[in-house]
Amino acid sequence: MFSVPLLIDNIDALSRSDALKDKILPSLLAGVLGLVLLYGAGFAETAQLHNAAHDGRHSASFPCH
């Protein structure tokens, strides 16, 4: 008697954990990695990094100086 709703609940839980594994967590990891790269090349204030990436930053219209 309870089997049908129970099954539906289980499928729901399963697809939710699949979405987490396949979509949300890989996207989160890739997104964080992307932000780290953008920060380093586009925003980090170390003089060396700023001067090396200077022309790229101006061209990408990042607030520079």
Place this chain on the structure above:
Amino acid sequence: MTVVIPPVFLAIDMFNLSHFRMILIPALWSGLWAGMLLTVVQSIQVIPTLLQAEVYEEQAAAISVHSHSSSKGAQTHQHEAESWQPQNGWERTAYTAAANISLAVGFALLLGAASNLRGGIGHWRNGLLWGLAGYTIFFVAPSLGLPPEVPGTEAANLKDRQLWWLMAVIDTAIGLWLLFFSKTRLNKLLGSLLLISPHLIGAPQPDVHGSAAPAELANTFIVATATANAVFWLALGSLMGLFSRKNQVIKK
């Protein structure tokens, strides 16, 4: 016999590694190629204007140092001159290429992360649309308030401009997402509001507008960067589509 699964494998099982690879590998290749393309386009039409503006900036700095004025521009310039910077010519171009490729891989990872939530890009034509969205989010929206500037332009406080830039980028990204992917009218309305809100608030402006370089040079620079970034983003998006597809085919 009981099989003991080491905790490391349990942690890996927490998320799908092959899906992460399906974002990472295309992002690395697309970033590399689009970054190199950007460097070529830039060196043809952006860098010449930038170098011209630098001559004006150096002249202005020399004059203000000579007259013992403590203008902000001169201070910044001197501070930069003290630390290492690449020599003009091949060295400078090489560092710009490295910066462009890093930025491109970073942008490609964000593009891959966002499109993975929607089931991936899959085709270069879809990639063009994702690229167009990236161009709108990271170039058009922030540039409406803070136009691309040649060196030696008076500008408001750096931290304030960075904050506004970040707000414009985040608002535009969420705004476009809601506008295109949400199903309810209320969410679409909210998306539209987010798109315009940074411009209603307004970008921080300097007390006095001015530039060492003439106004035409500043305008040429805006057109040049707008073109270069459009080419870059469309290339990045379509390459992501192309490489994601290849990656999926190989996987099969």
